[in-house]
Amino acid sequence: MGEHGADAEHKLTEERLALLSVLQELTVAALDLLDPNKPADDFLDRVAERLGCAVALWLQSDARGQVCLQGSSGLSAASRQLPLGGLTQDSLSYPELASPGLVRWSVPIEAAGPASSVLLLYFDREPHLPRQYRGMVERLGGVLRTALIHRQLFARTLESERALQHERDFSSAVLDTARALVIVLDPEGRIVRFNRACQEMTGYSFEELRGAYFWTRLQPPEEAARVARNFAVLAEGRGFEQAENHWLTRGGERRLISWSSNVLRGESGAIEYVIGTGIDITDHRRAEQERDQTFQREQQARARAEEQEGRSALLAEASGLLTGSLAPEDALRSVAALTVQRFADWCAVDLLGGSHACQRITEARSEALRATSPARMQCALPDLNAAHGPGRVLRLGEPEFCPEGCAAMSLGCVRNGQALTEVVEFQSWISVPLLARDHALGALTLARLEGSGPYGPADFALAQELARRAAMALDNARLYQQAQLAVGLRDEFLSIASHELKTPVTSLQLSVQGLMRLGRTGALRTASVEAVTHSLEVIERQAKRMAKLVNTLLDVSRIHAGRLELEFEEVDLAALVRDVAARFAPELATSGTRLLVHADTPVPGVWDRSRLDQIVTNLLSNAIKYGEGRPIELRVEGDAVMARLEVQDQGIGIPAERHARIFRAFERAVSSRHYGGLGLGLHIVNQLVERLGGSVRVESETGQGATFTVELPRRGPTASPAVDPAVQEGP
């Protein structure tokens, strides 16, 4: 009996141990059910294995009584696919449950709410299990209930997390899809989000920058401090919502970003995030700048074209004025007036006189200049010794250009203020010479006030062109005047020459006619010898006079044609002068002029005797002609190199302004009506002296007589570098 009792106790112990083991194992297995991802099938497999079930099912009914299979063990794959709609646990139609004799344990698993759950265990036959197993299974049902609740909670949690993750993924996808740069920062400025556009633009991945202060990683060093300060203000919820700054890419490229920032506040109102939305405007800004530059270039080009057009128009108009007038000074005044309308605030034209004196032809002022200095403004004549300004230009014949900021004092314009005299401050000025045939005729000076814009190189070129045209017009006008004068002289000469030739011809005709009349009447044979001789002498004298006139004209013609032939030989100038003086004795006697000859010392030289004779003759003839009968002195001097002849009269004299002209052809210092002659004597003297290598000059004043001085190289024109070699060598 005791042994039997021990066996029973042992059996009971083993049963309890088995029960405990099964409960333990299944409870542990049930813990896996807390994870909704773990299939309930695994748990039910364990249940079926340990309890010896043929089939284990976990059915779930919803509030509408719809049954679904949470898990199963012992159901084939095909059975698990069977629909359960409308079934209850008592009407399950799985083929596995069709076997006769199946014993079912049904364990309700009470769940919160209207849903219900049940664990169904099917045995092939009545299971030989200790009775405690019903209780264990019910206890297991309690575990399953808890597990189910957790499973559902966990499932909902997972679903929520999935939904949240989905929302996050969606947000991320939206952020990543956005072409704009989106960066999310915590209130300290650390990067929390960094969308794909940011990653693509910077070359950094989000993971590389997560948690970094954005200004330390993305901002150029020189901007970092400022951006950090601005961010601090923004993170306090104040200001700087719109900003532009640079980001530095991984490759070191600077990108200009236009930011719009917002803050995201938590429930407490505290700022949790700062969200920056940016657009990379680097290319846009660059394009804008290029467009602006292009626009500016076009504007400048248009302005230049307009300026050029203005200059061309000005030039054209000025040229019209200059070429349309034979009065150059009037034209220059018109040009100056035109210039101050278009090109300058002040314009002056200065011309050089014969003695390098300066004369201001015109001075024009713009409306603007007149407005700033009404009436009281005065401009001095150029100082030819000045270091700058029109005086220098006149002196050197070189232009001067003051683009900007030079001293305007050089222009010599001042305005009288209430107390002080002040220089008119021109911003920019140009002074250009009026050059014609390498000679400065004058200067054109232009100036601009502040506000009219400084002169540029193109303006300088325009001024030079204007000056060139003005100079050409001026020169042409002067040449025209000279030509007119020359024509007048020529006409006067022709008149004189005709008269001079007609006088002897008339005398000749009278004498010849007288002789012919004597001859036709036969009276010639009876006429007195004295009368015939007188007529013949008249004829001879008039013929000589005509020959002399013709020779003079031939000489001038030869000189001008370059065909004058010289025959050099040793000639004593003193002896030659004495001979000529002697030859003029009758005329001197006729005019009652006393001639004093100082030619006692021989002054030999290599000259053309006849031409030297002609020089002395012409000068002495002139002295007698204009000497008004007063004494004339002839003086011959010389040194080793030069010989000097001086012819001095005390006659009517020559005005100083005519000194230069008396040596020209057909020029004369006095009217031909009072003094006969062709007016070619001094011109021939001048030409011959030059051919002999010397020079001639006059010193005279009106009414004070005249002194002509001829200097000749004693060794002939070879001694003088000025001589024409062609003349020396002869034709």
Added chain:
Amino acid sequence: MWIHIGKSRSPDCTAAAREASQEALRGADAATFALVLCTDQYDAVALASAVREQLGDIPWAGCSAAGVFAGTELLLQGLVIALFLGDDFRVGVGMGGPVSERPRAAGRAAVAEAVSQLPPKPPGHRRALLILPDALSGNPTEVVRGAQQEAGAGIRWAGGGAGNNLRFVKTAQFTQGRAYQDQVVVIAFDAREPFGVGIQHGWSPYGPPSQVTKARGATAVELDYESAFDVYQRTAASRGDALDAQSFARFAMTHPLGIPQANGEFVIRDPLSVDPDGSVRFVAEIPDGSLVRVMEGKRTDLLDAAAGAATLARQATPGALGGAVVFDCVSRYLLLEEGVQDELSRFQNALGAGVPVVGCLTLGEVGAMGGGVPQFHNKTAVVVALPG
């Protein structure tokens, strides 16, 4: 349904295939199926080729094992072929794998394929599935669960892990006339009469229970919050046995773990080795949280269990038997040694003299102990009685 068995001890693949086939085919009419079991000395690929040549169009399947037997004759080197004859059953064969990667899916795939080859089951026919997983690869417990999940309840389950003579190097699974590794082969039968399956092991618990406090698949990391090996040592010490890592294999051979079932039975888990951290690796899964027992087996109990399994199978099969298939754990042979002959006799005797019996020494066994869903067992004898 009846079977014709042929066998050969020839180490040569071709000769073995020829001898076994000819013996099996002798006097046999058109065979529906052939179960091929061989020891592991053969080149599996060459043997499959030789068998294929011998059996021609007859579909066949099988596996390698540590030993094979025909009747009471154990062949530790040899080949047995059991031809399944008769027109009262249908056979389908499926394979799934690799079991080392997706054991549960492999089980499901193999069952699905095998069942798909069967014509629609006529009313009243019974289905039996023989499952032959590669027990050296992966988790055979999961393979069986996958097979069960695909097939459902109302099925007689049997089978054994393809193995070898405990060198644990490689196994072979045969189907489609070829040899495979890392697979599970399932043979599905639909027959007019039920297949009787008996499963017994004869092991008994001793010593205190130990809770599995940490397990990882087939490895018991901790028992009672100590390393599993420490518990083993303490249990051995209580019996006066000194145990260290080197002697563990021998001790473990006779001292498996038992996992309690509600019906008082134990599912046996065979220890294989000790890991450096004191974890103990088993042939199959150790359930976390269970109160496991160290088991011991007496020779007579094991032999009685063999007889019991055969008896259960015989009782579950009405009428005359057409034969029987036995999956007997190789470790029982290693324990019983020459006494295994007695075990084979007990099988034969319980099934009845003259009943053709074919079987093999397996690495793990498959069956539903006490009914219900099938499980993967160790150190167990599974007998399938074929209805005649």
